[in-house]
Amino acid sequence: MSAKILQLNFKFNVPRADYEGAVSPLANDFAEVPGLLWKIWLMNEAGSEAGGIYLFDDESTLTAYLEGPLASAVKTHPALSDLSAKQFDVMDKLTAITRGPVEAERMA
Numbered sequence: 865m866s867a868k869i870l871q872l873n874f875k876f877n878v879p880r881a882d883y884e885g886a887v888s889p890l891a892n893d894f895a896e897v898p899g900l901l902w903k904i905w906l907m908n909e910a911g912s913e914a915g916g917i918y919l920f921d922d923e924s925t926l927t928a929y930l931e932g933p934l935a936s937a938v939k940t941h942p943a944l945s946d947l948s949a950k951q952f953d954v955m956d957k958l959t960a961i962t963r964g965p966v967e968a969e970r971m972a
Contacts, residue, residue, distance in 0.1 A: 867966055868926045869952040873906070873915035874944045880909050883943070893934060899925020902965070919954075919966060926951060 876883050887905075894903050899921040906915045920926040929935055930949065939947060959966050 866922065867901070867954045867956075868920045868923050869954060870918040870920065870926055870929070871915070871948075871950045871952065872918070872938070873913060873946075873948045874938065875912050875946040876914055876943055877912065877945065878943045880907070883914060886943070890934065890937075897925075897929055897932075897934065900929065915948075923951075 878886075894900065901919040901921065903919075904917040906913075906917065908914070918926075918929075920929065938944060954964075954966050956966065
């Protein structure tokens with residue numbers, strides 16, 4: 865099995881504080897997603913863009929997330945638009961050279 869990265873970006877149309885207030889309670893829900901090893905929360909306030917970088921165990925757990933309730937909430941939220949979801953394989957050897965936390969997380 866190969867780890868999978870999900871890169872999710874979207875625009876938001878509320879002040880940053882409102883956005884953070886809305887998503888902060890969801891952090892624990894994300895922490896419980898089966899197969900999700902970690903998530904990095906992204907913010908580009910100047911561009912009104914946010915998102916995340918996710919590491920999943922494999923393609924099946926990533927797909928299950930995208931078809932589940934948390935992803936659905938993002939897709940349908942009225943304050944969010946221009947959703948982009950891209951999936952990537954992890955290049956393990958090169959990532960290890962540059963100290964990416966991918967392999968260490970999968971071994972834990």
